[in-house]
Amino acid sequence: MQIKRVSVKNYRSFEELDIALGKFNVIVGANASGKSNFISIFSFIKNLVEFGLNDAISLVGGIEYLRNVYLLHNDKISLEIEAESLKNGLYRFSPFKEEMAISPKKIIYKLELLITENEKEYQINEEEMKIFCKFFKINIDNEEMKENFLDDGEISILRTNGKIQCKVSSKSEVIDKDLVKRLYLFDDEKISDMRLDPDESIIRGRSIPIPFISFMIERILKGIHLYEINPKPPKEFSRISGKSELEPDGKNLILILKKLLNDKKKEEKLAEIIKDFLPFIEKISIDKLADKYICANIKEIFSKDKFLPASLMSDGTINIIALIIILYFEEKPIIIIEEPEGNIHPFLISKVIDMMKDVSHRMKKQIIITTHNPEIVKYAGIEHLYLMQRNNKGFSNMVKPEENKQVQIFLENQMSIDELFIQNFLG
Amino acid sequence: MGESLEYSLLFLFLEGDDDERFFEQILLERFQELYTEVKIWKYAKKTDIQRKRFIDIVNNEDNWNYLCFRDFDSNTCITSKKESIISKFDRIVIENIFVVVEEIESWYLAGVDNDFLRSIGATNLMDCPSIYITKEKFNHIIPKEMPRIQFMRKILQSYDIDLALTNNKSLKYLFDTLFSIEDG
Ligand SMILES: Nc1ncnc2c1ncn2[C@@H]1O[C@H](COP(=O)(O)OP(=O)(O)OP(=O)(O)O)[C@@H](O)[C@H]1O
Ligand SMILES: [Mg+2]
Numbered sequence: 001m002q003i004k005r006v007s008v009k010n011y012r013s014f015e016e017l018d019i020a021l022g023k024f025n026v027i028v029g030a031n032a033s034g035k036s037n038f039i040s041i042f043s044f045i046k047n048l049v050e051f052g053l054n055d056a057i058s059l060v061g062g063i064e065y066l067r068n069v070y071l072l073h074n075d076k077i078s079l080e081i082e083a084e085s086l087k088n089g090l091y092r093f094s095p096f097k098e099e100m101a102i103s104p105k106k107i108i109y110k111l112e113l114l115i116t117e118n119e120k121e122y123q124i125n126e127e128e129m130k131i132f133c134k135f136f137k138i139n140i141d142n143e144e145m146k147e148n149f150l151d152d153g154e155i156s157i158l159r160t161n162g163k164i165q166c167k168v169s170s171k172s173e174v175i176d177k178d179l180v181k182r183l184y185l186f187d188d189e190k191i192s193d194m195r196l197d198p199d200e201s202i203i204r205g206r207s208i209p210i211p212f213i214s215f216m217i218e219r220i221l222k223g224i225h226l227y228e229i230n231p232k233p234p235k236e237f238s239r240i241s242g243k244s245e246l247e248p249d250g251k252n253l254i255l256i257l258k259k260l261l262n263d264k265k266k267e268e269k270l271a272e273i274i275k276d277f278l279p280f281i282e283k284i285s286i287d288k289l290a291d292k293y294i295c296a297n298i299k300e301i302f303s304k305d306k307f308l309p310a311s312l313m314s315d316g317t318i319n320i321i322a323l324i325i326i327l328y329f330e331e332k333p334i335i336i337i338e339e340p341e342g343n344i345h346p347f348l349i350s351k352v353i354d355m356m357k358d359v360s361h362r363m364k365k366q367i368i369i370t371t372h373n374p375e376i377v378k379y380a381g382i383e384h385l386y387l388m389q390r391n392n393k394g395f396s397n398m399v400k401p402e403e404n405k406q407v408q409i410f411l412e413n414q415m416s417i418d419e420l421f422i423q424n425f426l427g
Numbered sequence: 428m429g430e431s432l433e434y435s436l437l438f439l440f441l442e443g444d445d446d447e448r449f450f451e452q453i454l455l456e457r458f459q460e461l462y463t464e465v466k467i468w469k470y471a472k473k474t475d476i477q478r479k480r481f482i483d484i485v486n487n488e489d490n491w492n493y494l495c496f497r498d499f500d501s502n503t504c505i506t507s508k509k510e511s512i513i514s515k516f517d518r519i520v521i522e523n524i525f526v527v528v529e530e531i532e533s534w535y536l537a538g539v540d541n542d543f544l545r546s547i548g549a550t551n552l553m554d555c556p557s558i559y560i561t562k563e564k565f566n567h568i569i570p571k572e573m574p575r576i577q578f579m580r581k582i583l584q585s586y587d588i589d590l591a592l593t594n595n596k597s598l599k600y601l602f603d604t605l606f607s608i609e610d611g
Contacts, residue, residue, distance in 0.1 A: 406436070413484040419477070423468060 001220045001333055002366040003042075004106070005082040010067050010074045012037035015395040019386070024360040025368045026380040027398070028421060029388030034396025035338075035370040038388065042224050042336055042368075045081060045109075049221045053124070053199050063115060063122045070394060076125060078112040083220055086364050090147065092138060093212055099138035101147055102155075106132040107217055109203070123198035129217050130156040135170060155213060159202050162195050227326055228338040231318035235311045237293040246330050250322045254296045254310060257321070258286040260329060273324045273355075277348055278317060316343035323352060327359045327367075334366045335359075341373035349375035356380075378418035382411065387426045401426040437462040438485055440495040443471045445579065446531045450496075452583040453538070457606050462492070470495075479517040486518065494523050494605075498530040499597070528597035532565035535582050537598060538591035547581050548573060 007018035013034040027035050040060060047056035057063050067077050084106045092101045107130065114125035132154050136147040153170030196202065203214050203221070226248050233251035242252045244259070260266045261284065274281055283299040285307065297307035298317075319342045326335060341349060353376060360367045371377070377385065382402045390396050401407045401420075404427065410420055420426050437458055441447055447467055458465045470478055485491045497512050499505070509524050527534060536544075541552050548570035569578045592599045 409488060410484060413487070414480060415484070425466065 001083045001085055001107075001223055002364075003081060003224075003334060003368075004084045005080075006038075006041060007078075007080045008041055009076070009078045010071050011077055011079060012040065012066065012068065013390065013394070013396040014038075015068060015071060015393075017396070017398060019398050021366070021368065022384065023364075023366055024356060024380070024384045025366075025386060026376060026384050027368070027370045027386045027388055028372070028377060028426070030390075030424075033388040033390055034398075035388045037396060038398065039226065039336055039338060039368070039370060041079065041081075042334075043226050045079070045221055046224045046226070048111075048201060049203055049218050052204055053201050057122070062120070063113070064119055066113075067115060068395070072119075075115045076112055077115070078110070080108065080110045081221075082106065082108045090136065091212060091216055099140070101136040101138055102131070102133040103136065104131050104133045104216060107220060109217055109221070111201070124159070124196075124201065125161075127159040127202050128156065129202060129213060130154060131213060131216070157202055157213060159196065162198060164196065164202070223333040224336065225326075225330070225332040225334065226336045226338070227322075227340075229319055229322045229340075229342060231315040231322075231343060234296070234318050234322075235313060237289060237295050240288070240292050240294050246322070246325055250318075253318065253322055253325070254286065254294060256325060256329075257284065257296060258294055260325070261286060266329065269328065270321075270324065273328065274321060277320050277324075277351060281317070284321075314343070316345065319343045320348070320352075324355070327355050332365065334368075336368045338370050339372065340369050341371055341376055346373075346375045349373060350379045352376070353379035374418035374422055377421045378416060382407070382417050385417070385426070389427050399427060434464075434490050435462045436464045436466065436488075436491045438466050438468045438491070438493040440468050440470050440493055442496070442498065442531070443469060445535075446496060446527075448576075448579060449531055449534055449583065453534075453586055453588065461605070468493075475515065475517070478515065482516060482518050486520075492523075494525060495519060496525050496527055499526050499528040525601050526597060528595070529559050530562055530565075532562055533560045533595060534591070534598055535579060536560055536565070537595035538586035538588060539582050540590065543585055544568065544582075547578070549578075 002023065003021050005018070005020050007016075008014050009016050011017075014037065017038075027038065029035050044056055044060055044066075047059050051059070057066060060066055063077075067074070085104050088103050090101045090103050092099060108128070109130075110126070110128040111124065112126040113122050115122050133152075135150040135153055137150055139146045139148060151170040151172055153168065156167045158165045158167070203218055225245075227246070227250065228248060229250040231250075233249070234253040238252065238254040240255070240258075242255050244256075246252065246256050260270055271283070274284075280300045280302065281298060282301045285297050285299070286294050287297055289295050296310035296313070298310070298313055299305075299307045319340075323337075323340055326332075326337065340352065344352060356367050356369070359365050369376070385401050386398050387401050388396055388398050401417075407420060407426060410425060411417070417426075439450060439458065441450060447469060450467065455465060468481065470481075473481075482493070485493045495512065495516065497508070499508055505526050505528075508526050509521055512524050513519055513521065541549075544552060549568045550570060551567050553564065553568075566575065569575055592602055
């Protein structure tokens with residue numbers, strides 16, 4: 001899955017934003033232009049899926065700062081995200097005795113919050129999940145599963161004022177109302193009877209009709225992963241237990257490394273890439289210290305047998321290792337990294353970008369990064385750039401420098417992108 | 428406002444941050460009355476090739492224009508200064524060059540009087556007219572504890588443009604040439 005489009009209204013520094021995204025997206029812009037606000041849309045959605053609306057809102061600092069502080073007359077905050085499937089994943093389900101499957105092509109999730117009295121209360125005003133998909137019927141012949149294509153269609157769940165409506169439609173109406181009933185054991189009447197709490201999202205609402213739709217959307221949105229690496233914590237002793245995926249700030253990097261190094265193939269893959277960046281690193285090993293602690297050690301080619309503790313590792317070394325792990329070892333379909341250039345020498349940046357392009361283009365993961373680094377801008381290429389700007393009212397907006405006439409003229413005349421970037425001529 | 432038939436874009440070629448600060452606060456609005464869009468191009472660390480290329484690009488576009496501002500520094504006369512700029516910038520048109528006499532710091536000082544400077548703690552106010560101030564002399568009058576940026580911003584906040592025009596001929600020349608004040 002890949003996020004194709006994001007739009008928000010009255011969200012943080014945005015009055016209105018509607019932007020299409022690609023496989024590899026590099027967001028630049030002045031300090032406080034709104035890059036991190038943009039990234040926060042994704043963490044908000046991810047938190048909404050993982051922890052529910054109330055927690056998602058408190059995690060971003062409360063409803064009063066989720067909305068734009070200059071648009072107080074506007075009591076609605078809205079957010080919409082569109083994702084597209086790159087693979088032909090099949091989701092199977094069995095209404096009655098029939099085996100059916102859908103293959104989602106595109107999903108849309110929309111949320112509109114209404115801020116009620118005293119500015120601190122809120123409720124969900126409207127919410128919608130839409131899936132554009134292919135319908136299949138599954139036949140099993142001699143233990144062999146075969147899917148027969150039925151039709152293209154669309155499933156939507158709309159919630160207005162707490163009421164829920166569910167619609168299934170298909171192009172040639174092969175999938176008819178009757179099938180809806182058979183699929184979900186609900187008829188239209190019953191469906192519209194369903195009610196949710198004003199702050200309960202349909203994504204998390206287990207009680208809603210067609211639960212597997214929620215499940216599917218949930219899975220897709222959970223595929224979003226955000227990182228902003230801090231190289232300091234991995235230099236300390238790490239606990240032996242912890243999350244099995246890399247934390248957003250990378251603080252459990254050593255634990256993740258330990259797991260990778262236990263696997264010969266992964267160890268080799270990691271070592272090769274690290275050596276390409278930092279040829280003097282010969283080996284990394286993880287030692288168990290006391291009961292609950294581990295520590296990384298690193299051997300450089302300059303010595304036969306001396307290992308150096310992680311506390312002596314350079315910041316850039318940790319940043320590079322974390323990046324390699326995020327890109328090639330954490331199997332996340334949507335990777336968002338804030339300022340990945342941290343502590344990395346400009347000379348190595350082209351290689352970082354090569355990895356990102358490899359992962360986004362060949363391995364079909366989506367990458368979104370923010371940066372202030374001219375080398376990243378240069379190597380990413382104009383087609384992947386987005387510029388965040390604030391207008392004279394203070395609202396952020398995001399534009400594609402590629403579409404800017406002036407930028408085109410400069411580029412045609414041999415000025416380089418990084419030159420334009422440094423000069424502030426991208427917008 | 429809206430779609431203008433005569434779109435025009437002006438690049439101000441400025442040396443560095445002190446020039447940019449001065450232009451943004453004191454002159455930018457005036458340029459914006461003359462052009463649809465005004466952008467600043469800082470040339471200080473650019474190579475000769477980059478400068479030449481940039482001027483070529485601007486020259487080539489119909490509605491693009493540029494004005495180059497350069498400190499007078501140690502050169503003996505404005506014409507020879509302009510010539511030295513031409514040698515650095517290649518292809519630059521002489522009419523588009525403005526020389527800042529003596530340096531941008533003199534444009535700062537031109538808009539305030541000594542009483543004001545004293546009131547913000549300036550020291551070593553010398554007897555030589557502000558027009559001849561150099562970077563070194565300017566730094567010498569900044570109050571010891573005050574950051575240079577703050578000192579410059581304080582000056583710009585109390586800037587009296589009329590006073591500046593009487594104090595500094597090169598600034599007056601710019602105004603007369605570009606913003607010709609009709610009711611003067
Ligand atoms: N609720 C809000 N309403 C209005 N403006 C907001 C709101 N929340 C944040 N902002 C604005 O957004 C700015 C911060 O933007 P953000 O953190 O996205 O910047 P950035 O582009 O990531 O900058 P940097 O490169 O420095 O990290 C704040 O300075 C503030 O002006
Ligand atoms: Mg930021």
